[in-house]
Every structure is written in structure tokens, then in C-alpha cells.
Amino acid sequence: MKVSVNQHLVTYQIEGERNPGENRVLLASSVDLTAGTTWANTGYVVAPFLAPAEQQQLQEGLAELVREALRSAGVPVAADFPVSEYHRAVGDDQARHLAVVNTTKEYTLDHLPVPTALLEARVGELCGRPVQAYNPFDDARIFHLRIVRPGRSDNNPLHRDVWLPDYDNCVNIYVPVAGSTADSSLTLIPGSHWWPENQTERTQQGAVYNGITYTVPGVKGAPEPLELIRPNPETKEVLLFSPYLLHGGAVNLNEAATRISLEMRFWQA
Template identity: 65%
Template sequence: MKARLNQQEVDYRIEGTSSPGEAGVQLAADTDLTAGNAWATAGYVVAPWLTKNENELLRNGLAELVRAALRNTGLEIAADWDVTNYHRVVGTDAARHLAVVNQTKEFPLTALPLPVTVLEARVSELCGRKVRVHNPANGQQAFHLRIVRPQITDNNPPHRDTWLDRLRHGLNIYFPVAGSTADSSLPLVPGSHWWPESQTSRTQAGAVYNGNQYSVPALASATTPLEFIRPNPGPDEVLLFSPYLLHGGAVNLNPDQTRISLEMRFWAV
């Protein structure tokens, strides 16, 4: 599938049976937590996050979770080791990387370096509605650290989270922990949260992307040109975005830095 990312052509190799979506806009029937905000049309905003001290505590604590996951695979990792060097110790060892990912793909909220209420209060302020980290569809309360090595396709394929029913009605955040730059941060298609489903074709669940299988259906094609951008939040900023936006395909083009990010989902109280 051809697309453009930051005005450069990319080709996403996606396999699996695909079909056009049904008529209608998915978000029109769901809760829109972007509504009423200046950024509702775009579907995302880059905004100041917590206090400088809280941002530092959060970032350092999350980096330590990655170090701990590496230690659990048998590596000796110092307390001050720079996690942007993740790819240097893991390399292309698929088994070790999977062992780390299996630890970092879902943490309980008690593992957060800050009380979750601090994050919930700030996201509530940014979207103008009280939200919390509690999925009403399944009761899940968790956060995720995504690790994307440079020049290796560790990232999800382009998709909407809401192609999985349990992820509808919410709002997402992306907070840079390490190695998040204009060449590695999360891409998205502004305004695509209001695209009719018939404007896209998607695979069934379990799409194969660059040889790896994922649980989420993947975007296979679109009738509108796909123009992805990387909003690229700074170290004291957060990317808040609608899960109905087309996003993903975040190939890390950094020459020598692993990208690590905090990803969380919020729903209305």
C-alpha cells in the first residue's frame, strides 16, 4: 500500500484478505472525546503535559521498567544505562525482543511512576471532559510501553484502534520516553477520524505486516490519498489523539536510537 509520510513516499507491505468498510462514519454513532475542542477537526493535539518535574519522574521511571525487562532476559543493565541504546544490546534477536515486549505490552496502573490520577486529571483538562483509564468494555486498567528499534519494523501497521470494538469511545495519548524524534514518532492522518468506513479497505483481524502478525486489522487501501504526518511531541509534551484516526506505520528512521513511548487509553467517566 502506497502512502506519504512527512511528504515522502512509503510502501507498507500488508498481507491478508481485505474488504471495503460499510457505509457510514463510525465515530458518528460513538462518543467523540475530541468534540468541542479547537483540535476536534484534526483529531489530535500536541500540548504541554505535566510539570517539568513530573515529566522527568514519569520518563525516568518508565525507562527503568525497560531496563528491568532487559535484566529479566539475562542482560546486565546499569541503572543509568541509556534506553535509546536498546537496539545495541538486543540487535535482531527476535526471541529476546519478544521476551521484552511480552513484559512491556501491558502494565498494571500500580507500575506507573506517578499516580494515575495525575495523568487522568491532565487528560480531562485537555479534552474538557472527565476521563479515566478504565475500559468500560472489558474493565481493563493498564498502560503500554512501545519499543521500536531503528530500521526494524517493530511498529504496528496503519490502522484505526476502533476496528476492535473494545477500543471504541476512547481517547489515546502518546508520551515520548526516549528516542522520539521527527523521524520516529507516531504518524497519523489528520481528520481521518471522520472518514466514512467505505473510504477505506481493511484486512481481517490478524493482518500480516512486513512478515509479522498483529491482532488489529490493518489498513489495506483508501480512496483518498494517504498523507501521514508525525506530530512529534517534545520531552515535556504529549500527543493526545482520537483512536478513530488512521495511525501507525511508525517506522523508526533514526540512524542509531530506539524509540520508546508511553501509550495509554482513556474513557469518559
């Protein structure tokens, strides 16, 4: 399948049983937390996030979580180790990388370096309604850190989060922690949260992408090349986006920096 990322053509292959998709817009029968906002049509916004001191505390605390995960996986790193150099510490040792990811893929909210209420308040302001970091589907109160090494197959396939049933009715945030640039940050397709399911072809179950099996289904094809962009929030900003948007599916093109980001979801309070 061919896609363009910031107008550069990229080809990638997804394996998995084909799901033809229905002529149905998933968001039309769901809670749309973008409704009534200035960014409702695109499905995403990049905006200032926390106050400077709180933002710094958040990012420094999250970086320390990555260092702790490295140490737990048997990689001794110093207290001032720059986590953007994660790939140098782990290298091509996939087993060790997966040991780190096993820790960073899910944290309870008491591991957040700042009070959860600060994030809930700011996301609520951007959505124009109260939200909470609580998933009513499974009672989860969690966040995770995404680690994507340069030139490796650490990124997930192009997908909608809501192809998994426990991510309905929410909004997502992407907050840069390290190495998030115009060549590495999250990719998405503006406006695709209102696309019918049959506008793209996806896998029936989890996708196999670059030889790695993912729980979420992945986009397998489309009649026309899909045009992705990288909104590329700065370190003081947040990317807030609908989980109904097609996103993911692009590698970290940094030459020498691992991309690490906070990813978290919010539901209507």
C-alpha cells in the same frame, strides 16, 4: 500500498483477507471525547503535559521499567543504561526482543511512576471533561510501552484502534520516553477519524505486516496515496489523539536511537 510520511513517499505491503468497508462513520455513533475542543477537526493535539518534576519522574520511571524488562529477558544493563540504545543491547535477537515486549506490552496502573490521577486530570483538561484510565469494556486499568528499534519491523500497520471492539469511546495518549524524533514518532492522518469506512480498504482480521501478524486489522489500500504526518511531541509534551484516527504504519528512521513511548487510553468518567 503507497503512503506519504511528512511528504516522503513510502511503499509497504499488508497481507490479509480484504474487508471492503461500509459507507459508515464509526465515530458518528460513538462517544467523541474530542467534541467541543479546539482540536476536534484534526482529531489530535500536542500540548504540555505534567509539571516538570512530575514529567521527569514519569519518564525516568518508565525508562527503568524498560531496563527491568531487559534484565528479565537475560540482558544485563546498568542502572544508567540509556534506553534509546535498546537496539544495541538486543540487536537482531528477535526472540529476546519479543521477551522484552511480552513484559512491556501491558502494565497495571500501579506500575506508573506517578499517580494515575495526575494523568487523568491533565487529559481531562485537554478534553474539557472528566476522564479515567478505566476501560468499561473489559474492566482493564493498564498502560503499555511501545518499543520500536531503528530499521526493524517493530512498528504496527496503519489502523484504527476501534477496529478492535474494546477501544471504543476513548482517547489515546502518546508520551515520548526516549528516541522520539521527527524521524521516529507516531504517525497519523489528521481528520481521518471522520472518514467513512469505505474510504480505505482494510483486512478482515488481523494484518500480516512485514511478516509479523498483528491482532488489529490493517489498512490494505486506498484510491489515493494517504498523507501521514508525525506530530512529534517534545519530551515535556503529550500527543493526545482519537482512536478513530488512522495511525501507525511508519518505521523508525532514526539512525541510532530506539523509540520508546508510553501509550495509554482514557474513557469518560
